Amino acid sequence: MNIYILLKQVPGTSDVKMDEETGTMIRTDRRNVINPLDENALAEAIRLKRALSDVEVTAISMGPPHAQRALREAIALGADKAILLSHKGFGGSDTLATSKALAKALLTSVNGRLGKNDLILCGERATDGETGQVGPMVAAILDIPVITFVRKITLEDYLLTAERVVEEGLELIKTPLPALVTVIKDINQPEFPTLAGKLNAKSREIPIFSPDDLGISNNEVGLRGSPTRVVKIFKPKLSRDVIMHQQDSSGAAVDNLISFLEKRGAI
Amino acid sequence: MYKGVMVIGEQRGGKLHPVTYELLARGRVLADKLSEELSCVILGYGMEQFAEEIIQRGADIVYIVDNPTLKNFLPLLYTRVLTKLTQEVKPGIVLAAATTQGRTIMPLVAAKLDTGLTADCTELDIDLKDKSLLQTRPAIGGNVMATIKTPVSRPQMATVRPKSTKPLPVNKGKEGKVILKDYETNLFSTCEEFLGFIKDTTQDVNVQDADIVVSGGKGLKTRDGFCMIEDLASLINAAVGATRDAVDLGWIEYPHQIGLSGKTVSPKLYIAIGLSGSVQHLAGMQTSETIVAINKDKDAQIFKVADYGIVGDLFEIVPELIEKLKNKKEGKDSLQKRSEIYDKV
Ligand SMILES: Cc1cc2nc3c(=O)[nH]c(=O)nc-3n(C[C@H](O)[C@H](O)[C@H](O)COP(=O)(O)OP(=O)(O)OC[C@H]3O[C@@H](n4cnc5c(N)ncnc54)[C@H](O)[C@@H]3O)c2cc1C
Ligand SMILES: Nc1ncnc2c1ncn2[C@@H]1O[C@H](COP(=O)(O)O)[C@@H](O)[C@H]1O
Numbered sequence: 001m002n003i004y005i006l007l008k009q010v011p012g013t014s015d016v017k018m019d020e021e022t023g024t025m026i027r028t029d030r031r032n033v034i035n036p037l038d039e040n041a042l043a044e045a046i047r048l049k050r051a052l053s054d055v056e057v058t059a060i061s062m063g064p065p066h067a068q069r070a071l072r073e074a075i076a077l078g079a080d081k082a083i084l085l086s087h088k089g090f091g092g093s094d095t096l097a098t099s100k101a102l103a104k105a106l107l108t109s110v111n112g113r114l115g116k117n118d119l120i121l122c123g124e125r126a127t128d129g130e131t132g133q134v135g136p137m138v139a140a141i142l143d144i145p146v147i148t149f150v151r152k153i154t155l156e157d158y159l160l161t162a163e164r165v166v167e168e169g170l171e172l173i174k175t176p177l178p179a180l181v182t183v184i185k186d187i188n189q190p191e192f193p194t195l196a197g198k199l200n201a202k203s204r205e206i207p208i209f210s211p212d213d214l215g216i217s218n219n220e221v222g223l224r225g226s227p228t229r230v231v232k233i234f235k236p237k238l239s240r241d242v243i244m245h246q247q248d249s250s251g252a253a254v255d256n257l258i259s260f261l262e263k264r265g266a267i
Numbered sequence: 268m269y270k271g272v273m274v275i276g277e278q279r280g281g282k283l284h285p286v287t288y289e290l291l292a293r294g295r296v297l298a299d300k301l302s303e304e305l306s307c308v309i310l311g312y313g314m315e316q317f318a319e320e321i322i323q324r325g326a327d328i329v330y331i332v333d334n335p336t337l338k339n340f341l342p343l344l345y346t347r348v349l350t351k352l353t354q355e356v357k358p359g360i361v362l363a364a365a366t367t368q369g370r371t372i373m374p375l376v377a378a379k380l381d382t383g384l385t386a387d388c389t390e391l392d393i394d395l396k397d398k399s400l401l402q403t404r405p406a407i408g409g410n411v412m413a414t415i416k417t418p419v420s421r422p423q424m425a426t427v428r429p430k431s432t433k434p435l436p437v438n439k440g441k442e443g444k445v446i447l448k449d450y451e452t453n454l455f456s457t458c459e460e461f462l463g464f465i466k467d468t469t470q471d472v473n474v475q476d477a478d479i480v481v482s483g484g485k486g487l488k489t490r491d492g493f494c495m496i497e498d499l500a501s502l503i504n505a506a507v508g509a510t511r512d513a514v515d516l517g518w519i520e521y522p523h524q525i526g527l528s529g530k531t532v533s534p535k536l537y538i539a540i541g542l543s544g545s546v547q548h549l550a551g552m553q554t555s556e557t558i559v560a561i562n563k564d565k566d567a568q569i570f571k572v573a574d575y576g577i578v579g580d581l582f583e584i585v586p587e588l589i590e591k592l593k594n595k596k597e598g599k600d601s602l603q604k605r606s607e608i609y610d611k612v
Binding site: 036037096099139147165175186226228231245253257260261 | 377458528
């Protein structure tokens with residue numbers, strides 16, 4: 001069987017700071033990383049590969065040419081193959097356009113058509129867009145079952161059982177393959193790449209596909225294929241009119257807090 | 268022509284979830300601005316009993332699809348029914364809650380309808396120039412807000428962050444239409460199987476549903492220190508939240524993590540104790556109605572979003588706060604006052 005990981009390269013967010021004046025991001029750290037939940041998706045694929053026989057793991061990403069680095073890292077982490085969708089025609093794609101491109105790649109990719117026993121794994125959401133829409137949209141376009149917010153996967157006789165974390169607990173859902181699953185952090189603890197993995201990744205070519213290669217018309221992807229438009233970006237009003245108290249031995253800070261909360265009807 | 272505002276109501280375990288009323292409040296404002304009708308869709312089994320209150324909370328039309336197979340949320344099945352219904356009704360705007368259900372069903376339906384979808388909006392408005400929907404959401408980890416439009420495709424679809432608006436009060440006099448929708452049986456067959464639901468007993472109060480959240484960070488120093496957060500929370504009937512660092516240190520489980528890679532909450536009151544207020548944490552809580560912060564560092568970022576801040580040692584402040592709240596709770600007057608406040612809410 002084939003397991004496909006949809007993997008996105010995102011900006012390393014640990015050092016993102018805001019320019020208070022202009023409302024823009026100051027990225028002290030220019031590194032890009034694999035979207036953290038996509039690392040979980042990849043780790044899950046590798047776990048399944050170890051547990052089952054005859055599994056090939058392919059990472060697919062759409063992004064700028066330098067997203068090759070994230071894919072190479074995926075190979076270092078144990079993916080067998082990786083492909084990148086990269087072309088200026090893809091630029092400006094919203095979640096629907098992105099999903100169309102990824103779905104098309106899954107249908108026509110190097111492995112041939114999506115097989116009847118294949119599994120697609122995604123992160124539940126990406127740290128940059130934070131939409132969590134791409135996984136389900138890809139599934140809808142492919143017309144296959146999807147299970148979201150998954151923290152445990154069991155595969156038996158090409159039937160997939162998943163534990164889905166919802167607001168009040170866990171749901172257990174069963175579905176045949178092919179299916180798409182979006183994973184949350186709880187599913188596993190990703191490992192670090194091995195030296196051998198890193199060496200293997202270094203020499204690997206990552207094939208790059210354009211809309212033409214995939215047989216997608218230019219109207220379906222990029223800005224033209226995107227039904228949504230960002231019309232305004234602004235800085236949220238972060239600061240509130242904070243009342244500050246220094247704690248001292250008088251107890252006034254806590255007394256005032258309690259009466260403040262009572263006045264607001266908060267407690 | 269695409270016309271009207273439709274909200275996708277949410278049921279869990281056969282009960283209508285109150286987030287539906289929040290959606291109706293959102294939808295009502297938009298429908299009034301457009302002078303169009305507000306409809307609400309409910310998928311489930313035995314849901315007709317809720318139609319009246321849905322109308323009293325703002326809907327003009329309630330569509331109910333009642334079928335035993337719809338008792339539990341199954342994505343493929345729900346998608347098929349909702350896609351069919353929206354194709355028939357042709358609403359200009361479709362809203363659902365940004366819950367695990369809404370965030371799953373909406374991208375599925377949007378892709379089927381080949382239209383745009385904006386996730387997790389905190390503000391919605393109508394651009395009166397072209398009568399289109401203005402969808403505003405936090406972007407880049409809450410660092411900026413982005414306003415998004417769907418210029419051409421219809422319907423315009425958005426998920427709305429729970430707790431970002433208040434339900435309308437019940438209006439007993441309001442009238443509306445209830446339409447029971449039925450479809451041929453093969454629409455309700457699916458390869459998905461719902462095996463069961465296990466309630467999470469570790470969470471007495473779901474952080475996303477709670478009116479008050481008390482959160483702790485690395486400043487609590489140890490698991491024992493973190494117990495203070497739990498004590499304070501249980502005293503004021505609050506849910507417990509935490510930063511990623513507190514979760515990673517094993518002081519509390521992941522479902523309690525608030526922030527970019529955890530949950531988003533917007534309670535009436537958020538009390539942040541011994542946490543610095545990283546952008547990732549703020550992304551999950553800064554829309555809370557009232558924010559209180561306790562931190563020994565007067566320059567901590569958390570004070571930037573707080574309404575009330577105490578600079579000092581939490582190991583002195585929190586026990587004092589617990590003590591004083593306990594005394595208050597025991598006093599009869601304040602008990603009465605609390606119940607009055609609750610009645611109003
Ligand atoms: C991709 C990504 C996603 C992330 N997602 C999340 C997320 O979802 N949620 C999240 O919370 N974080 C997240 N983080 C981590 C985030 O960047 C911070 O590291 C984290 O929020 C810090 O946790 P903290 O405030 O508990 O710890 P710290 O930043 O160490 O803050 C501890 C605070 O306690 C105060 N303190 C210490 N002792 C006392 C005392 N005795 N009395 C009073 N105050 C005291 C200190 O002054 C300090 O401000 C994410 C990071 C990345 C890179
Ligand atoms: N450009 C992309 N390339 C590959 N996978 C993606 C891309 N965008 C999103 N995904 C996948 O979809 C998930 C959700 O992303 P998002 O909808 O952007 O929050 C991610 O965790 C990835 O698994």
